[in-house]
Amino acid sequence: MSWQHVRISRFGGPEVLELAEESTIPNPGPGEVRIKVLAAGTGFTDSFIRRGRYPDFKGPLPFTPGYELVGVVEKAGSGVVAPREGQIVADLCVVGGYAQYAIRPARFLVPVPDGVDMAEAVCIPLAYLTAFQMLTRYRRLIPGETILVIGASGSVGTAMLDLARHFGLKAIGTCSATNFAAVERFGATAIDYRAGDFVASVRKLTESRLGGAGVDAAFDAIGGSHFDRSFACLAPGGTLIGYGSQTMAIGHESIIAAGLGLARLKLWGALSFLFRGRRALWYSITDRRLSHPEDFRADMAALFELLRNGAIHPVVTGREPLAAAKNVHARIDAGGLGGKIVLLPWPASQLVA
Numbered sequence: 001m002s003w004q005h006v007r008i009s010r011f012g013g014p015e016v017l018e019l020a021e022e023s024t025i026p027n028p029g030p031g032e033v034r035i036k037v038l039a040a041g042t043g044f045t046d047s048f049i050r051r052g053r054y055p056d057f058k059g060p061l062p063f064t065p066g067y068e069l070v071g072v073v074e075k076a077g078s079g080v081v082a083p084r085e086g087q088i089v090a091d092l093c094v095v096g097g098y099a100q101y102a103i104r105p106a107r108f109l110v111p112v113p114d115g116v117d118m119a120e121a122v123c124i125p126l127a128y129l130t131a132f133q134m135l136t137r138y139r140r141l142i143p144g145e146t147i148l149v150i151g152a153s154g155s156v157g158t159a160m161l162d163l164a165r166h167f168g169l170k171a172i173g174t175c176s177a178t179n180f181a182a183v184e185r186f187g188a189t190a191i192d193y194r195a196g197d198f199v200a201s202v203r204k205l206t207e208s209r210l211g212g213a214g215v216d217a218a219f220d221a222i223g224g225s226h227f228d229r230s231f232a233c234l235a236p237g238g239t240l241i242g243y244g245s246q247t248m249a250i251g252h253e254s255i256i257a258a259g260l261g262l263a264r265l266k267l268w269g270a271l272s273f274l275f276r277g278r279r280a281l282w283y284s285i286t287d288r289r290l291s292h293p294e295d296f297r298a299d300m301a302a303l304f305e306l307l308r309n310g311a312i313h314p315v316v317t318g319r320e321p322l323a324a325a326k327n328v329h330a331r332i333d334a335g336g337l338g339g340k341i342v343l344l345p346w347p348a349s350q351l352v353a
């Protein structure tokens with residue numbers, strides 16, 4: 001039986017995504033499983049990889065993109081004790097998600113509970129886990145404290161606002177004016193970053209804070225010189241978490257400028273006593289999974305429980321077949337999606353209940 005996946009044979013714009021057909025269904029090796037992919041998340045990080053600018057993946061070419069997937073384990077290779085065949089699992093695969101089948105190492109797969117929507121479930125491994133770990137693993141934020149979310153209308157941004165509401169935090173989010181509704185639906189205050197100086201707006205919004213104006217934590221994936229502005233939004237004792245280099249990814253800043261942004265995070269982290277306790281750090285989901293695999297599993301399980309209980313509400317803005325990948329990437333690159341488009345590799349008629 002033939003099967004489909006999306007292939008990238010050279011780095012570039014959305015046009016490099018092509019639908020490919022394979023004639024043989026692959027078999028898992030030792031320690032691996034074959035997953036029938038039910039949903040694949042799409043997002044800016046896939047676009048970053050497609051452009052060939054993502055630091056942690058440069059090929060080899062050709063490859064199948066897709067940072068995260070949810071699917072059913074169809075076949076387990078030798079030595080695999082868990083997950084069992086028939087189990088629905090989620091994976092932060094970095095590449096390989098835009099496919100009807102994926103061969104994946106069993107060790108990082110996390111069970112997905114029954115009764116959740118597959119498209120919402122695939123928002124968990126990248127966007128929600130990033131948001132959850134940044135909110136819970138570095139600083140104890142207490143209900144009533146205020147966070148600043150840069151890029152609040154995106155996949156990670158909306159996940160962060162959703163979780164902030166769940167944890168009782170106040171949130172301020174920067175986005176384009178057209179995306180105010182995507183931010184305000186979570187009870188957050190939206191600021192149009194294109195309309196003026198968001199630093200002044202944040203300080204004005206927080207001027208009555210006891211102990212000094214500013215936010216208790218800020219989250220920024222724009223990177224480079226933008227980190228300066230987010231750091232300037234912190235209250236005394238506040239924490240900035242940098243987690244992306246979006247302006248470098250789209251070619252608006254050099255790799256050197258992005259590197260200097262990272263260096264500044266390190267400096268602020270090391271010399272926080274010079275900045276009234278304000279500090280900064282870098283977060284990477286893949287680095288943290290390697291260094292703290294037990295946190296990865298525990299946090300994924302906690303998020304799936306929140307999803308099952310209806311405590312969180314991922315924003316799925318589209319459900320598309322694999323053939324739409326090129327168009328989906330064009331929409332990601334244009335910005336303003338207000339959530340995540342999910343690829344559903346199988347037509348409903350080919351899914352056995």
Ligand SMILES: NC(=O)c1ccc[n+]([C@@H]2O[C@H](COP(=O)([O-])OP(=O)(O)OC[C@H]3O[C@@H](n4cnc5c(N)ncnc54)[C@H](OP(=O)(O)O)[C@@H]3O)[C@@H](O)[C@H]2O)c1
Pocket residue numbers: 043044045048126127130150151152153154155156157174175176177179193221222243244245246283284285286332335336337338339
């Ligand atoms: N370090 C990690 O572990 C990690 C994990 C996940 C993601 N990331 C990174 O996080 C970033 C966001 O990912 P995503 O999937 O959420 O992307 P996304 O859904 O495309 O969202 C990006 C958002 O950025 C906003 N934006 C663009 N330029 C901006 C600016 N100058 N100021 C404020 N907002 C701006 C856009 O808002 P408007 O459309 O409203 O303009 C858009 O909603 C990416 O750089 C990704 O690589 C890092």
